[in-house]
Amino acid sequence: MEALINSVIFEAFSEVGGEILKQANDSAILNLSSPLAFSTDSFVVSPLFFAGGDIGKIAACGTINDLAMVGARAKYLSCALILEEGLLLGTLKAVLASLASECAKAGVKVVCGDTKVLPRGKCDSMFINTSGVAEVLCEGVGVQSLKDGAKLLLSGDIGRHGAVVLSAREEFEISADLKSDCKSLLGVVMALIEAGVKPLCMRDATRGGLSAVLNELSRASGLGVVVREADIAISDEVLGICEIFGFEPFELANEGTFVLAVSPDDEQKALEVLRKFNPFAAYIGELSVRRSGVILQSRYGTQRFLEPPKGELLPRIC
Amino acid sequence: MCLSIPSKVIEIDENNYATVETLGVKRQVTLDLIAEPVSVGDYVLIHVGFAMEKIDTKIALESLELYRQIAEDMESGVIDEREGDMGLASLSDRLSTQKGE
Amino acid sequence: MDLINDYRNSELILALAKQIKAEAATLSRPINIMEICGGHTHSIMKFALGELVEGVVNFIHGPGCPVCIMPVSRIDEACELASMQGVIFCTLADMLRVPGSHTSLLKLRGLGHDIRALYTPLDALKIARQNPDKNVIFFAIGFETTTPMSAVIIQKALDEGVKNLYFHINHVTVPAPLRAIMADKNVNIDGFLGPSHVSVIVGSNAYKELALEFKRPIAISGFEPVDVMASVLNLIRQHKRASFEVFNEYKRAVSAQGNVKAKELVAKYMRPCTFEWRGLGEIDDSGLCLKDEYVSIDARRVFALQKEQATKEAKACICGQILRGVSKPPECALFAKACTPNSPVGACMVSSEGACAAYYKYQRRGA
Numbered sequence: 031m032e033a034l035i036n037s038v039i040f041e042a043f044s045e046v047g048g049e050i051l052k053q054a055n056d057s058a059i060l061n062l063s064s065p066l067a068f069s070t071d072s073f074v075v076s077p078l079f080f081a082g083g084d085i086g087k088i089a090a091c092g093t094i095n096d097l098a099m100v101g102a103r104a105k106y107l108s109c110a111l112i113l114e115e116g117l118l119l120g121t122l123k124a125v126l127a128s129l130a131s132e133c134a135k136a137g138v139k140v141v142c143g144d145t146k147v148l149p150r151g152k153c154d155s156m157f158i159n160t161s162g163v164a165e166v167l168c169e170g171v172g173v174q175s176l177k178d179g180a181k182l183l184l185s186g187d188i189g190r191h192g193a194v195v196l197s198a199r200e201e202f203e204i205s206a207d208l209k210s211d212c213k214s215l216l217g218v219v220m221a222l223i224e225a226g227v228k229p230l231c232m233r234d235a236t237r238g239g240l241s242a243v244l245n246e247l248s249r250a251s252g253l254g255v256v257v258r259e260a261d262i263a264i265s266d267e268v269l270g271i272c273e274i275f276g277f278e279p280f281e282l283a284n285e286g287t288f289v290l291a292v293s294p295d296d297e298q299k300a301l302e303v304l305r306k307f308n309p310f311a312a313y314i315g316e317l318s319v320r321r322s323g324v325i326l327q328s329r330y331g332t333q334r335f336l337e338p339p340k341g342e343l344l345p346r347i348c
Numbered sequence: 349m350c351l352s353i354p355s356k357v358i359e360i361d362e363n364n365y366a367t368v369e370t371l372g373v374k375r376q377v378t379l380d381l382i383a384e385p386v387s388v389g390d391y392v393l394i395h396v397g398f399a400m401e402k403i404d405t406k407i408a409l410e411s412l413e414l415y416r417q418i419a420e421d422m423e424s425g426v427i428d429e430r431e432g433d434m435g436l437a438s439l440s441d442r443l444s445t446q447k448g449e
Numbered sequence: 450m451d452l453i454n455d456y457r458n459s460e461l462i463l464a465l466a467k468q469i470k471a472e473a474a475t476l477s478r479p480i481n482i483m484e485i486c487g488g489h490t491h492s493i494m495k496f497a498l499g500e501l502v503e504g505v506v507n508f509i510h511g512p513g514c515p516v517c518i519m520p521v522s523r524i525d526e527a528c529e530l531a532s533m534q535g536v537i538f539c540t541l542a543d544m545l546r547v548p549g550s551h552t553s554l555l556k557l558r559g560l561g562h563d564i565r566a567l568y569t570p571l572d573a574l575k576i577a578r579q580n581p582d583k584n585v586i587f588f589a590i591g592f593e594t595t596t597p598m599s600a601v602i603i604q605k606a607l608d609e610g611v612k613n614l615y616f617h618i619n620h621v622t623v624p625a626p627l628r629a630i631m632a633d634k635n636v637n638i639d640g641f642l643g644p645s646h647v648s649v650i651v652g653s654n655a656y657k658e659l660a661l662e663f664k665r666p667i668a669i670s671g672f673e674p675v676d677v678m679a680s681v682l683n684l685i686r687q688h689k690r691a692s693f694e695v696f697n698e699y700k701r702a703v704s705a706q707g708n709v710k711a712k713e714l715v716a717k718y719m720r721p722c723t724f725e726w727r728g729l730g731e732i733d734d735s736g737l738c739l740k741d742e743y744v745s746i747d748a749r750r751v752f753a754l755q756k757e758q759a760t761k762e763a764k765a766c767i768c769g770q771i772l773r774g775v776s777k778p779p780e781c782a783l784f785a786k787a788c789t790p791n792s793p794v795g796a797c798m799v800s801s802e803g804a805c806a807a808y809y810k811y812q813r814r815g816a
Contacts, residue, residue: 267373275351422464
């Protein structure tokens with residue numbers, strides 16, 4: 031175990047671990063001035079490697095993004111690994127290299143961690159937990175700031191990560207030229223703040239997709255959400271997978287796409303910044319005190335509720 | 349009931365399986381339920397892994413054309429019921445070919 | 450031509466809706482159209498088509514979702530089979546979520562039973578081949594569209610001599626529940642949207658008799674919004690002339706005689722039998738079961754199922770009247786009390802697109 035930690039894990043984090051990790055004390059001592067943001071997430075992805083990313087990339091980006099969503103820049107990350115006995119060393123190295131590379135790009139240090147190996151069959155190849163500490167650059171970003179008339183922007187097209195993972199499932203036997211949207215959102219969030227945008231609330235549309243996020247915003251604010259279907263970009267391949275299995279693209283997971291709520295004054299500026307990072311970014315709707323729930327407007331003006339997802343995605347036959 | 353979407357046949361193998369494509373998504377389906385010959389380029393309806401029928405694209409085009417005609421008449425301000433029952437009187441004349449006949 | 454997007458063209462949809470409203474202007478009341486098929490219900494909800502023809506057309510959601518009409522007794526049977534030792538239990542898709550009287554397949558899977566949601570019945574055969582030491586049970590569901598696929602699997606399993614694959618057949622047919630609905634003299638349905646893909650298999654001729662019998666027009670319609678709008682327009686025209694013919698709007702896929710090969714395969718292995726419909730009760734010859742010569746692969750007969758106290762549908766459920774267009778969900782004593790989407794009693798609440806589930810949602814939101 032010690033050899034594994036020293037030769038594989040410390041080695042993988044040699045660039046991003048720095049002195050703190052090498053000290054290998056029971057705890058990392060951090061030098062930070064307040065205020066701080068703190069977040070944790072566990073990552074369970076099957077398959078470990080998919081078009082556009084892998085579990086290592088998600089484990090880094092996932093926590094960096096959660097922190098970015100409250101207007102904070104991630105500084106330090108922990109990395110806890112749960113490995114299944116028999117996992118190939120090459121696989122572990124590739125995953126850790128990917129995790130480290132995302133941290134390096136974001137200027138984040140991995141400062142503490144933990145490794146457990148479980149007997150075969152007790153965990154599905156590998157699970158990763160990352161926790162992160164971040165400096166808050168922009169205070170007051172969160173659901174508490176949502177208000178009537180706030181504009182909702184979406185940072186890109188939706189459903190790609192969910193569709194990629196579904197198409198990798200053996201029993202579906204489909205192939206599509208599609209990449210996960212898995213990426214760090216730190217850059218775009220920093221750019222928004224630098225441009226003087228004051229985000230009211232940001233949320234990345236991971237599990238449960240856009241539908242889950244909009245429903246959370248509606249519930250937390252007590253306001254209605256009205257969005258226009260025509261303004262929400264969805265790639266042909268994602269639509270195809272949805273048509274074939276009867277899924278809603280709005281319920282498919284994303285790993286690098288977020289919803290941004292801003293005051294009407296900030297809408298144009300925010301959209302310009304988002305578009306620099308993704309041409310599919312769009313203004314999709316607003317919050318309204320006169321409505322309740324999440325309402326999706328069709329291309330021809332009719333409306334329906336966008337329900338929160340029901341959990342596991344099961345293909346429809348009818 | 350019975351989710352299904354038009355898909356284009358892009359390959360057929362010797363075991364009577366076809367590779368079909370829908371909006372850039374490819375998958376394999378069995379042709380076991382189709383009696384008539386299927387060729388590459390045909391459109392088929394897929395249900396739970398089976399091709400269940402060919403789609404007649406000529407008829408599909410004609411139907412769309414008829415609906416466009418109704419839309420245009422509507423635009424010109426005429427509530428045109430001369431089309432009769434749209435399918436009973438005139439449509440059945442215009443689309444006299446039943447699929448598969 | 451784009452077979453998907455051209456049939457979702459906004460301008461066409463809006464123009465057809467306008468035409469529908471114009472032509473329906475002379476009607477004394479809105480026309481009640483039942484869409485037989487769950488796929489149409491889904492399209493109508495997904496594209497919010499009801500709103501386009503509000504005030505002139507009421508869509509009544511029919512008994513056409515194979516998951517929703519499954520009675521508690523059959524779900525209990527499924528749960529019992531799935532709980533047995535050495536069994537891999539397979540079914541299609543969202544069947545897993547529907548609650549039985551004690552548990553659901555999803556809960557049993559959580560307890561460690563090997564229960565699999567398949568995308569295609571072909572996988573049941575594959576699983577049986579890969580697990581020769583297990584009994585693989587395929588819980589087959591669906592209307593005429595899905596029945597031929599089960600028949601193909603049965604044929605393949607018999608041909609290949611696969612010994613460990615058993616079938617629990619829950620296939621149902623369209624005409625029988627419609628007759629049950631139309632038998633009520635208070636029924637308030639002016640016309641039917643005929644199913645898309647059931648019709649691909651059975652053919653448009655199959656509806657001629659029903660239209661005559663019910664004295665109601667039937668428009669066999671594709672699933673896309675343009676299809677639905679064009680079919681509604683036809684039904685309004687027929688309604689105004691009091692005609693009751695079969696209009697085949699989905700001619701691009703539906704022939705007069707249907708898929709003969711598929712129908713023959715089904716007839717080879719299955720015969721009509723009584724089926725208990727959630728909300729409608731037992732209907733003679735409304736379902737299919739394996740013929741006697743295939744008893745050795747019939748899961749219901751091979752694995753002696755516990756005859757529990759027959760789980761009868763709650764008496765107060767008025768699903769039947771709702772399906773007939775006679776009652777509205779809030780008139781039911783169980784509505785939003787004993788019957789909610791999380792613990793549904795009738796089919797109309799089981800389906801997220803059922804009339805009761807839709808009402809529940811809107812009422813709760815105060816919309």
